Amino acid sequence: MKRHVFSPLSNRSYRTFFFSQVFTDLGNWLDLLALGALITFTWKLGLEANSAAVIAMGAPFLLIGPFASVWVDRLSSRMVLLHSTFLRILVIIGFLLAENLYMLLPLIFLKSALASISEPARQSLLRHLVPTEEMAEASALGQMVSNGMKMIGPAIGGLLLTFSSPAAVFAVEGVLYLIGWVIMLALPRVQAAADYSRDEKQGFVRDVAEGVRFLFGNPLIRSAVMIVGLSMFIIFLYDGFLPPLVQALGMDTLGYGLVTGAVGAGSVLGALLTGQFTQWRNWPILFMAVGRIVSGLLLLVAAAGVLYGFAHGNTALWVVIFAVTGAVGVGMTVPYAYLLQTQTPKELIGRVSAVAMAVQGIAIFTAPSLGAILGKWLGLGWVFVLAGGFTVLLGAASMWRAQEKKSLTSSASM
Template identity: 25%
Template sequence: MTATSIWKNNTFMRLFYSYSISMFGRWFDMVAIMILFSYIWEANPIIIALIPVAYALPHAFLSQFAGILADRFNKVKLMLTADIATVILTLTLLTAPNPWIAISIILLRAIFTVIHFPAQQSLIKHVVKKELIMKAVSLNGSVDQLTKIIGPFIGGALASAFTPHLSLLINAVAYFISALILLSVLKQGQKETTTDTHKKEKVPFWQSWKEGWIVVLQSKIIIVSILFSLISFTGVQMVDAQIAVLLREIAPTRPELVGWIMASSGAGALVIIWFLNRMDQLSSYGLILGGSVFLIGAGFGGVGFLYVGVPSIIPVILGFIAGLGVGLFSIGINYILQKETSEANIGRVSGIFSSITSLMILFAPLIGGMLVNWFDTSTVYQMIGIVLTSIGLIGIVLRKVLWGGKITSNKQQTA
């Protein structure tokens, strides 16, 4: 192991452990809430539909402003405050007497967690050497996918065997441990993660917000990358929730296929992330993001051609292909945010990206649901697949036009 190994970066590894533990707790929490609402309280579908809205709404409208805070103040302190608030509100959630009170607590808790993404992106920029950015991003991506597979499985088993409140309690404990790790980073006396703090404090808040958008709009690479990311993200969100409906039509006696496709998708994402982890940098953004959109389109589009009696291996393979695209997208956009911003503005740019993608979580599933009502489910999957694969191919073929001929990984955008 070389001296420049990411594993030798004590500050990043502490942040990584904090992030990993909190992510596992988050998935325990999400499964517990779904079981609590659906089986314990037997809430009606409208109330259940408000759960993802409560999670996403604060991120959609507050992430841009959280990014400003991440650029101005100590990122570790901000994340520590958010973790402590999450612990308190999760413990409060344990005492919620009905779904409406629980929804209100979930919404309030989501407001505090908004700071995590821009602050985390900014911290990576500050504490990780440029040549190790790819390692840091891929490690975090691996945790994302592993927790999506393992967290719901274990959390669901515990909630079913005992009570969903146990999984909620585990989430509170996870965030408490995460907060202790962040506190150790502060006590360790690492360098202040704000740059030119006094100068920043003189800039009015709204001017700082406007400067973040100027950075985005003046960078062709960032604009094109965000647009391609939103295309793939929107495509996934439009039809992701409809997979159970489609499989119910073509394989009504095999409900296990839903879980198998989800697991194979996570496996595909892990495989591509582990492959990218062996690389030091990405030399072609067009190949990465164009390829991600193409693979997602191929996977989801292929699902639209499934038929009654289809062998189980075929949807599993299609899920794996879509997962490869999701993994490419996840690593690609996070790497680009790191490389095409400066330490002074990465928080704001990351917050803008998080805000836009969270808006898609609010609207894309509704659009997908309306399309399924107008057409049949298979046709919608086929249409989404054709559109995404076509756009992905355009990105690959025209990558030099869209992103430029040569990627300058040391490029710094300043507000």
């Protein structure tokens, strides 16, 4: 029978995994606006407090994830996922009880620390549940859920804030985590990915180093991680400039809502198409490289809109352009997730995925500050010129490298 993007859902174990991800990912993104509203509107705090919250969200992926991922490989990934999800429920209860920023920041840090553990555990568990021949489709479904919840979660959170308070958002978030945790109870028991019985004295640093060496020693994974890491850096140079960009393109608040919705919808559609048409498995790096070139060209179109008034006020055209941008972006992340799963040994999947997340975390931490400096120095339009140009160059360099080493385009399918 011919496979399609939803084929993995016929696997009962994966189906359980999938629906648990739907609820937990929705919970992950539900409080994005609520935390900001609590800090800014309820407690009347300024930019410093919001910046501190952002740092507390991101720091664990750099400081905690790579080391904690050792336990993901040493222990049952199902058990790690269950425990980390349950602890996040307790953290949400802490959100409800927090009375000031000094109580809230450690809770935000702890929630992200648990996320930095649960994500590698989820990747490790996925490896046990899905056969290699269906991993492309499963990776696409995972990205569909992730990108869909990034769009739906803040929208629901904003709606709840309109009629209630941040506390109500946190309560709903806790219920979503609880539902996801209950679903996880039906996941099959799996053994630890790695057997350390022969070397119990091996330390954390050596274990993490083993994951780092494998990541940068595997040509396919190294190429994928570098493409995604550099792409994330470029994206976060301009990510905070979307509202002024929409305004500069001649659109109002409604246009901003339509554009952001188009990016999310395009991401979901892109994931479905990438999962349905999986011929890219034979040349994943080339596929990612072409996606970078297309993304860069679309950014240059947006720059032309700011600098030269191209399609000024044409909301319909910009909605289509941003929808395509979202779809093309997922065309990068699905092969990336697929390569991590199929090229990494089971006993290393937790560490390798955590180190890969840390590489992205470095980009997320450093790029926004540089983007703000460039925005003040060069202006909005030229920031997008730089971002688009560098993205095109990244895609072209990746394509040249992939064609130079043909093994990058064939070994993924072996």
